[in-house]
Amino acid sequence: MTVAQAVEEALPEYRLVYFGDLARAPYGSKSPETITAYARENTEFLLARGARLIIIACNTAASVAADLLKADYDVPIFEVITPTIQKACGATPSGRIGVIGTRATIRSGVYEEKIRQLLSGARVHSQACPLLAPLVEEGWVNKRETKMIVRRYLHPLKLKQVDTLVLGCTHYPLLKHLIQPQVGKRVKVIDSSAAVAAELRLFLESSPEFAQSLERDGENVYYVSDVTDAALSMAQRIFGRRIDLRKVAL
């Protein structure tokens, strides 16, 4: 939702079809096989709803399944990792970059691999933070326990003196007010949603024919595989307005 909101804001002229797999979320602790199978189903759902460009707006799905999806489907596929890495590599003076994410994202090693491709001398320090997404989903973004857990997770990265920290999970921007003071104000904290929206704008500007062919009329629609009060209030908080979440069965 944080990515959808950023894309909507950056590119209001295009029609957005959102799908959130809330019934089967969270993905962060599942196996690569299961994450890949779900990512395929989600992609096919969006294509069947007329999507002509896909954004994988989840770092876990992107880290495990993006290459497979790009190989299997004919439409342009964007994801949250590549533009975030570009931003981080541009921002780091020392080349010491920290990455935090779910267990599946960190285990995939995608961030380390892609950062080293772009910045050969980089030293990447990764830390899985599996409890942060559940804490955000509970709305515990200002609780003392959350602050302590953030501190516990970030401590090893602090010791490594990273100067740039990538928020490798779309939940973490909602904890930025706890993360930034923990790592210190000199550390650049990079989040994905603005980076992917900027990359997308650039792509559409440089592909005017493709951009022209995209649908511009009609309302944005927000599909989910489950509707709960928590999801509705999360949507309200992120988008700043009431969102009509439409339940579909996959």
Added chain:
Amino acid sequence: MTVAQAVEEALPEYRLVYFGDLARAPYGSKSPETITAYARENTEFLLARGARLIIIACNTAASVAADLLKADYDVPIFEVITPTIQKACGATPSGRIGVIGTRATIRSGVYEEKIRQLLSGARVHSQACPLLAPLVEEGWVNKRETKMIVRRYLHPLKLKQVDTLVLGCTHYPLLKHLIQPQVGKRVKVIDSSAAVAAELRLFLESSPEFAQSLERDGENVYYVSDVTDAALSMAQRIFGRRIDLRKVAL
């Protein structure tokens, strides 16, 4: 798994077919519709594997879907809630009973309703503890933050001076060492797994013909919808031996 282990221990002569829906877990924050749909699929999977008696070994699924499953399927269906309530009602001197569980379990109101049916003067105080299952799944059963979160959740029940506390989620027995000191040693902490195993033994003893007709040969089998290292080590910890988790797609 805590229930399967207790049933296996209490009734070693019968053949157990376990299914854990790890790919779509946790259920605790999903809507009743989604939980019911998944519970049906899980039941049909077990029936197709030859199960002739079903145990719903998850309080969330039991609280939302047990009545529907009992109406729809012909086999005996047991669940973790009824025997736990019987035990709690037998244990409480004052009738002040606390219940902790997932958001979906507590919202269903099943515990309050069934406890009042059995013990009309009972006062039931319920508390959703949505972060405890993720903390257990992370293995954070001895962390300071977990202790603080347990204290935060249990504080309202302590104020109500409950004398009996029902662990209304199959994850919570793994936190009993934090829960018991928090509520005080005089409070009886009741967990489901032993209660359901005892109820099952009683049923089979009183239905000898049905019991005789059940399969006794063959190994116990453990199916899951996803296999991860975390699941394997959780199984090892709960069963006290290596468990061969077989992955199936639902």
